[in-house]
Amino acid sequence: MRLIIVSGRSGSGKSTALDVLEDNGFYCIDNLPAGLLPELAERSLLHTELAQPLVAVSIDARNLPSQLSRFPDLLAEVRAKHIHCDVLYLDADDETLLKRFSETRRRHPLSNASRSLAEAIHDESALLGPITDLADLKINTTSLNLYQLRDTLKLRLLNKPDAGTAFLVESFGFKRGMPVDADLVFDVRCLPNPYWKPELREQSGLDADVAVYLAAQPDVEDMYQDIHAYLSKWLPRFAASNRAYVTVAIGCTGGHHRSVYLADRLAKALGPSLQNIQVRHRDLS
Known part of the structure; x- marks a missing residue:
């Protein structure tokens, strides 16, 4: 039941x-x-x-x-x-x-x-x-x-x-406000922004061209590795404490490029080790 x-x-x-x-x-x-x-x-x-x-x-x-x-x-x-x-x-x-x-x-x-x-x-x-x-x-x-x-x-x-614990990795844009129900929030606004590349502006972090651009940036890779290491260590401990739901929020300025790319990549990487992980991009239309 x-x-x-x-x-x-x-x-x-x-x-x-x-x-x-x-x-x-x-x-x-x-x-x-x-x-x-x-x-x-x-x-x-x-x-x-x-x-x-x-x-x-x-x-x-x-x-x-x-x-x-x-x-x-x-x-x-x-x-x-x-x-x-x-x-x-x-x-x-x-x-x-x-x-x-x-x-x-x-x-x-x-x-x-x-x-x-x-x-x-x-x-x-x-x-x-x-x-x-x-x-x-x-x-x-x-x-x-x-x-x-x-x-x-x-x-x-x-x-x-x-x-069991349901994990949500959610991207968002700070200009529309931070998710108030997030358990963990990572601010990635310090990373290179594809928005300033005219050919990438209308795309999102789910598009291949944006992903290629961000993957080539050393700061983006460092941020990804640090967040991934933290989540890999601590999310299983949230699950062991009988938490039913945990939301991890990744935020950039508009919620279209950097946060989307990192949220999607993190969810895919964490999926094999966590039984129930979902991804949501709050500010993508």
Whole structure:
């Protein structure tokens, strides 16, 4: 059985996450009372017609505070049944959540006559603290549109069918902001930039001409060897510590050339030694 618990602040994309999971064969339950989590897991194991049942539930601020405070114990009870369980936590910055609620004109579950929307959004973080602390995968949706969020969820959740650590090597451009959910970040902006070669400007780090140019630069090779040595040594230790998800981010200025080349090369080199490694180029159109 595989169980995914979806949580996060209101407006962060939980409904989208459940839609993606339902479209991919999960039986989804929105707003499950947290206290029912162990019973649901047990019943799903005993009374399903599926050989490997797929279940996803949403547990969020609509629960009673007393239920949310029990979440660590409830999760431990579920995992004691040897159920493959992932906790997904979605979030966005306060300004983005305010904007999303203003656009949809929906009422926040914690807002009332004495608590403003801004206060409700702020207070929700503390209320969901017991879940946030135990999240296996955190995704910040501030800069993601609906389609990007769907693609990210498919990549990180649905391409990880087995237990064990899922590693993501992600390229990005600093001009669009650093990935806030990255575990390790390497800045490669000091390297020679193909952007200043007119014949290479419109290509990306996935194109052969750019790869040939970068591979010929001594600084690029030194940077690659150093990052590869570090990751080769330490990523297996992340896996040994029972981390479910680890994101390694490689950043250059625009996220088109240097970071893309290095992320792709690193993912290919690390693949044979790591069971589950994915690559994503955030800023390539």
